[in-house]
Amino acid sequence: MEATKSEAKRLEVIRSLFSQYYRSRPPIRVTSLEQREFGYWEFSKPTMVRHLAFRSIDDLLVTLARVAPLHAYRSSAYFTYPSAPMEEKGWLGADLVFDIDADHADPPCGGHHVFRVCTEHGLVEGESCGCGAKTVEVDWVCERCLEGARRELIKLVELLLGEFGVREEDVEVNFSGNRGFHVVVDSSELRDLDQQGRREIVQYLTAEGLAPEAMGFGSVRGRPRRATAGEPELDAYGWRGRIWRRIYARLSTGTDEDVGSALARMRPSEVRRLLDEVVREESVKIDPVVTADVHRLVRLSESLNGKTGLAVRRVPLERLHDFDPFDEAVAIRGRPMRVKVLYSPGFRLGGLEFQEVHGPVVTELPAHAAVYLVLKGLAVLE
16 A cells, blocks of 8 residues: 555554554464564555564564554465575475455355545546546445355365365464455365365366266266256265255255156256256355465464454354354454545444445544545545
């Protein structure tokens, strides 16, 4: 976030709130900390500071409180010399990382809530405002966006624990602080995987190249046909079992009618469409680049996300269904702040409801809500 002098001065108020948060000693935990690289983005500066190493959580917290970074990261990889240049670090392995973003999760709301606001006149249509003032494009995330991401998160964790045999204690789930969730698998059995091995995991999870006909569904010798009749193999392992269970959930009527026979009565085009839908529903929407990268920097758990001011909050596995990001990830505390709201959709944050605002309107907001809108680009500090 590169800013003008006046913007930087206003953002200093927010930076002080970030520093206050880190001085409160949030429960940051990093396994094998001395083998990790750390990095951060500072307020109002366009370059990233990285190749940092720390000997303890205390040392890390002291730096975070002093710098109060806009964003903070740690490496997924383990290194012999984490503070050395990349070619000299001595790669020792890496966690298996998954990024689930609302943009890719087919949210029930359709996603893509993009607004453009003028710093003088608020919400504008098109690319610019007639006044010639600066405009900012804002990519909003609503609650239904995150519900789509949550659905993918639950599928992913179930597959990791069920089909991959990953132990619960090796899985860390974090709300990203903005658009979705991160899953980090810290397992000695997986950390030596190279990029190709990680790509194969991606291909399996996303159903890339999956051919249902190879498992007895939908075609013979490349030609469409009706699906094999017979009892659904609900206990089959892997993709065959998951496809059958999804089909059964769709076609079962609660009667004695055989689902396999019901499939056999369908036209080939109907079977093909059903299979496409089932595979799409069972696949997991993850960012393939993130998972394949063996040098990835990931957001530091319990750090603050500089696009919202919300915490990168850890989500217990037993709370995947009911964790509330718009309440439980609120971390900024302080006195109410005076802001000029350029435009704001209605939203809920920290147990409070905020109505849609067609600005510009100068008002006073609780600190967490003011910071949220300012960092989103929908408000400026007065």
